[in-house]
Amino acid sequence: MNMGTDAQANTLTTAQIEAVEHMNGPLLVLAGPGSGKTTVVTKRIANLIAKGVPPWQILALTFTNKAAKEMRERVFNVLDSQGLHGRGLTVSTFHAFCARVLRDWGDRIIGTTTFTIYDTADQRSAAKAAIRACNLNDSNWKPASVLSVISSAKNKLIDVDTFQNEASDFYAKSIGKIYRAYENILRGNDAVDFDDLLLKTAQLLFRDEEVKQSLQDRYQYLMIDEYQDTNHTQFVIADNIAKNHRNICVVGDPDQSVYAWRGADISNILDFEEQYNDATIVPLGRNFRSTGHIVATAAKLIEYNSQRKDKKLYTELEDGHMPTILSLEGEREEAEAITNEVLRLRGEGVLLKEMAVLYRVNALSRVLEDAFRTEGIPYVVARGTAFYARQEIKQALSYLRLLVNPKDDVAFIRIINTPTRGIGATSINKLEQLAQTYGLSMLDAISEVSKERGFTARSVTSMKKFATTCHQWQVDGRSEESLTAAGSLADLVERVVRESGLEQFYSKNAAEDDLERLENLEELISAASEFEERIEFEEDNPPTPLHMLFSFLEHVALVSDADAVDPENGAVTLMTLHAAKGLEFDFVAIAGLEEGLLPHERSLFDDTQMEEERRLCYVGITRARKHLLLTNTRRRTQRGMSNRTMGSRFIREMSGTSVHEEVAIEPWDIPDADPPSPCEQEITTGSVVRHKRFGVGKVQRIIRRTRGSTVTVHFDGGVKHLVLEYAKLELLPPNTSTGPNAIY
DNA sequence: AACTGTAAACTTTTT
């Protein structure tokens, strides 16, 4: 597995050379998949340095830590070969960069530089508390949906004041109130969420001339990768840094924009020419990665998107193997077909680390994992975030967070009684009240706890002991002794795991999952130790364990799934299509090409979302260098229910001279063990069907087409013409009576 | 206060 194409060795195309040698002024590189984008970016950075730009004046922003790491390594390699060095060069993710800015200047905008970064679960707790604080019913106001509104506001640079000013209806006004309460909670806890990292940095650039000057002066050259996936707030940050020198280079591909749902604003890349009207534009259309049939298939698919600039994608590589589309009976068979292909290709000498299986939703990984395990094929699931979401890890991290940020009440509440130490819900509520009235953090409020205030003797003792332990950790984390001690971060983490009682708590039972939790805690300690070894710091200014802990917690908060992809591993990678962006493999399998899965059901009725699904599929296809296998099933079990499926429209769109279609199961060959229920029989004239909205009706007429068959159904409420594919009609036994109250 | 079992909701994708 590799990022970027090395295949082209040292010869660059004219277009690539133009991009590499461009120095000053805005530059837009429109880089199709496999067009040597990473090569161009790395060589361009190296070229800037070779031409005398000090490395520390260059800022390169990527999407994942893994991409940043890879880019940094490749730049350093190029520099090494030229006898140059890149010390001080900043290659970072957008979020990590903003976190660093706020570590330096955060006191000017959020009142602290020692903030905690809240993850999704922490955000949910804060949002719940905010909803409660507004006296709103949290069954009507779901934390998740409220948060998504707040998040998309923040991604558009809309702060609380603006939001409330613009709120006109009851709904928006209520959300505005929750937004404000949520912000108050975060500020009170010295915490930021993911979106705050961007929003607060952008605001800082607006409001604080000194910060703006400092950043503008330092970063004379700005480079942004995956520009099609940046949101408006990110644009504002970049624009403000580059405003004066205008040395901004953005690289991206509108056809690979797959994060609109997360606030990515495709107009950032589409309007770049207008924003920077003297921009040089370099299109890279030649694909160096994939063989001819694969490129042709991808090109064919993406042409179905209407909202796009036509861009030719071509290759001069040989045609190679045809992509195979394979239809299987169920997901077990699908997984088996994929492992079979993996084994076959391994026999041909393809390395396992050069193979990947991609899917639309994480839930699909389970069956695939089973198949890989039974076949004994090494595999890695790219799910970097999952580890840190485990309860025992979250608990350990909460202890660590409280250590560096005593105001973090969300962390406090999570661990004050884990492991159980006799402090129940009532005591915690009372403590919360107490903290509120005194304007203290919950941890600090413990000093005000007493029997006179209505706490039980047991809880008072427990709480005081808890506070003392936390305090001791803080003191030791700052101590001079451990300041220079090697392994101090890992030691600190280990100590907290032990002294918090977590270790003992999970050692008590011999239960299998407790054993696993213990192992995970061990793994957290090794992760800390690994982090410690890797981190770079100025020699004259070694960090205290507490500082190290800050960086570690920040690192942990900003990992992405794709970061878990280990190029050294001799294993097949399993991951979502989203996580696969920017990667490439010799062999790629994409599972679940079915209507409702890819494209996902939530995109079926929205053209814009449908186009994003198509781009996602396009991204998947273009990850493959030589071998591509696309699979689907006739029936799939989801949420414990087995359902019939329909082949993805994308298959139809791709099929043609460049792909090879196979049906492993004949359409009528449905296994006897699982006889068809009435619902699975075909709808014909006279069939009685049920529609979600219109109720039960009788089919009067069917017009069959390869695409978009229509049915005319006589419902009680009238005659309707429906597109069979979309209507999701449920077939009922022929003699069912029709009518509004008819029950199957 | 702590633990146990059952009901309900739930998954798109993620920094």
Next chain:
DNA sequence: GTTTACAGTT
């Protein structure tokens, strides 16, 4: 099929 929330029991 999995996770979370809540009610009921000790």
